[in-house]
Amino acid sequence: MTVVTDEGLPLAAEFPEATREQWQRLVAGVLRKAGKGELAGRAVEDALATRLEDGLVTRPLYTAEDAVDDPGFPGFPPFVRGGGAAGTAVSGWDVRQRHTDPDPVRTNEAVLADLEGGATSVWLTVGAGGVPVADLGRALDGVLFDLAPVVLDAGAETEAAARELIALFAARGVAPQDALGHLGADPLGLAARTGDTSDLAERSAAAAESAARYHRELPRVTALTVDALPYHEAGGSAAQELGCSLATGVAYLRDLTAAGLPVDAACALLEFRYAATADQFLTIAKLRAARRLWARVAEVCGVAPAGRAQRQHAVTSPVMMARRDPWVNMLRTTVACLAAGTGGADAVTVLPFDDELGLPDAFARRVARNTSAVLMEESHLARVIDPAGGSWYVERLTHDLSQAAWAWFQEIEGAGGQAAALGSGLVAARLSDTWERRSARLATRREPVTGVSEFPEPEQAPVVREPAPRPPGGGLPRVRRDEAYEALRARTDAHLAATGARPRVFLAALGSPAAHTARATFAANLFKAAGIEPVHEPVTVDAASAAEALAASGATVACLVSSDALYAERAEAVARALTSGGASRVFLAGRPGDAREAYEKSGIDTFVFAGCDAVAVLTSVLDHLGVA
Template sequence: MSDISTMKNVTFPAPSFAEWKQEVEKSLKGKPFEKLYSTTYENITIQPIYTRHDVEKLAYIEQYPGFANYIRGTRPNGYIKEPWKVSQEISASSPTEWNEIVKHDLEKGQTEIHIVLERLGFPVTSLDDIEAMFSGISLDTYSLRVDAGAQSLSFLALFAAYLQQRQIPFNTVRGTIGMDPIGALAETGKLSPSVAALYDVMADVTKWAQEHMPNVKTVIVRGEPYHNGGANAVQELAFAFATAVEYIRACLERGVAVDAIAPRIQFSFSVGSNFFMEIAKLRAARLIWSNIVKAFGGSESSQKIAMHARTSYFTKTVYDPYVNMLRAAAEAFAATVGGTDSLHVSPFDEAIGPADEFSRRIARNTQLILLEEAHIANVIDPAGGSYYVETLTAQVAEEAWKLFQQIEARGGIVQALADGFVQEQVEAVARQRKKNVETRKEKIVGTNFYANLAEAPVEKTNISNEHQRSSSVINKEHAAALQAGFANQQWIETAVDMALRRATAREIEAALKTEEASIHVKPITQWRLAEPFERLRKASEAYLKKYGSRPAVHLINIGNIPNYKARADFITGFFEAGGMAVEKSEGVHSAEEAVSEAINANGTHYVICGSDESYTDIVPAIAKAFKQAKPNVKLYVAGKQPADIEQTFIEAGVDGFIHIGSNCYEMIVSFMKEMGVALNE
């Protein structure tokens, strides 16, 4: 026997692609090789194998991390010296509760304080609120990420006033306090004040931050409004970069240099369930941004993208929510392999309501496990060199660039939104996703596949922001002073000065409003993949509560267990996806026996389950006897049949066929309507 050193030197001959293909074709047993190719929502063809030949023509394949174009990362050492920031979004019902939660979570491993004002759970209206929120929190130790929505002036003014009162130097604060008016426009369909006024504020805040808060970014570009509308990876990138270009141009027109604005933009992308596509998306984002800033004349340093990621809200479910832990873990893994600078991992109950201590801990620890136990940070660009990922990165970048150019040709992202072009693009992909979920080509475990009707639901009380501005009375003196300062184009200085004089956020926002017309566009509908089936489940539960039982489908199983089990299991899972009960039966061997059992069952909808061979004689006999005994019931057959056999069965009285190609959602809706189940579609 060879010793270990000899074994280490033994090599195996590398098979050629032709040899590999020959072996694969043998295993396919007559099926076409082309069956191994697939097409993504981005309309990119995925090959069954990638080789060196696929990457030979790629321009950036030999680059190193931290060097120009930055496709492999903006830092030469990746995460080794500084890992990504654990940036879990935190909400609460009051400033005091928020302060307690932040302190607790920072102690438990969170490394960035993360606020989304629209989802915070309480209004930040005054300096008192800021004081309660940040009391006892070391702002020079932790970075801050504030997603302020359409405009950040009111929050930034209150925050700056708080720092000034506490004599905390502005330059010790680092992170992002950013505004994204176009993202808000896409999400809500409206903006007030006007886009031009918001650009004035953006430019002024950026100039001020450059001098006073040099370590704080002032603009956020969010891809989430598009992702959560159903957009694919290419669309999310293209629309985000079109937005960023709009912001750069607006700031250049207002006297802000490209090297001042570009480094103050942070991108925020959702990370969905297509693992390799999401890795490629983040890598492509670095390449595209580098080219854009270079085109504006920006320096190499300005070409480095700042990128936050959040695991997808779009993929999360209300039912069987603990599966969301697995979804979020895979998405977080993709985000870190892709090289995000900071990350929010969705708590498993995000789709249900505000996170509690347990769901926050699991989400936070998902990141810590990737960091401390999976050692993701110990490898620089772990996806680099993969023939598949490198090819996919180049394809995503190329397609995103083409779509970005289309938007530019239409006059930019705002005009493209006003024309409905962006909405049409997103809706086209959303329809495709919805159809694939409804037909169960896209599987959502616990929702349209393997639904668990015995599961106890996770109950939550939603936090509402409806009261956010209603309780605040506007001080006329404050409003007049703010309007006078804003009229002189002194946005941030006026707002900070008035915040120190106890002006409120509402007063600052009211003073921002101008006589210029606000803009209205068709909003991009925000939804989740699981919602169609969740609506059916809720309808079934309401029916159960009202009548004491779920709407039910009855099976007529033919023959012995091996003869019907596969199709009976399929039909059971099919209808349980809508929360319906599936009443099973022992195998029957004659039409008389089947009808007798059906009469005793007293159902309204029946499905015959068996093998194709067993169907030939018994199905027509069951159908004819059934329609005589119970003419108003519906009778279906499990499994796709040849057209001539289907026609024979239909003539005998069969109402339809249920098989793997059926639209599960539409079929359940049809059954429920016939049963009198109230649907809120």
């Protein structure tokens, strides 16, 4: 039997300790062979670093040297490691299902099915875009209000919906001290959605007064939501989402204390809602940073240490949901749910994979709620307190994101607070700038969207759902990662409906499959992202056969695909043959290098390669083909 010393088990004790400098030298050798030049020291890591939004940088290596602030312990300030001492390890997170169907009968069926299938709370859209206030009782028929909290999302009709829900508590014999729920008042979030900032200060104060009154009557019912989704859905970054939520939370604290509540009680009435994306580490860091930042705000406001914890509701990002090949959304929401749970969210809503197509069906809702069930009950994710804790990468990312978010929060406060920043257009302008930069990455496919900009399947039958009610608009825009490619696909779909065929591009492959397969695959994916059908028949062509193959393909646009070596030998002759055979436009898959002038003289119009502006290229092709 091995006796473990007081120092613990000396794993790999026989090997000398590897230093950061040794790692840098080895990597520098690899980069030198790859043609990256002579690099040394920190420059090696800089060459492999990834730059994110908000000025954040992720590096290839993290060690104890990168350790930053002490995250504390779970359940204690600054609550980075979780809002409770046991995190979600006792019972897991609250599985909160969202319902937007305006039909109260169908909504009731879906609500009961969700609760029977593992959901633990109900998130119900009421009023415009959801169930009418008068039908709230029918929609919630059979729901046990002392077991399953009801979370309202009623927008401008929040006060009426709150009164209706409270009346239901009384009508069904639920004692005031046993009633559970969240009334969902969020005047600042509604102003961000609708653009209506008139009398915003008065509306916010009125919501706070109602919240204070309901708190005295129903001690376990909270009232105010700090919803960061409007800023995320408008294209905001993680730091902008956090900064706006902090500014909103501070505004509500001011209103609640002005309404007569002690600051500790006011803090307990707030629930913060954040987006969880498929960028799992950024999501984990965002939720951890949100708790740290709010704990600091609460500390400055004089809240007792135990009351500084932030209650978090994470929702899988609508921005990342694709309308084409929506089945891939299941993968995105699974990663996002995993990140939300790992990040310590108290409640998690997984949007159904068909959410962007209309009203989700029963299968999609089942998959959504089972995502949480599998992660908690089979993967045992909820049995570990702060699974990401201790990772130097996550701790550093949490710290850096906190710094960026705090700077944005201070800027909003300096501009007069969240209401003033919304009214002046400061928030809208800053989010627009962020989305513009991100749109450029999406257009160049540096941020790929599987099933949309990468590996699309235009021939796949579209998934059709009953249209969902339109949510309130007029304020911040609602953006989607797939929107530029969706516009292209809509054009080719209309062309297909009108003519019975999709626009085509002929892939003129030079040489053997070993020489052209990689670029043929790249070009096919590129054109299919716009719904353009690639024709790769025959497998290979030369100057003598290119024109005939083009005519047989039925295309008037062609793209040369092969290796650089074969391009140098054959591209010009084949391009001339294609042009003389009727090709109105000829592409070449690859960078032209020094041969650009010669290629252009032979009839090659455009070069497509990894990192090119795919949206601009594909738009020009459709314009050229007359696809309206």
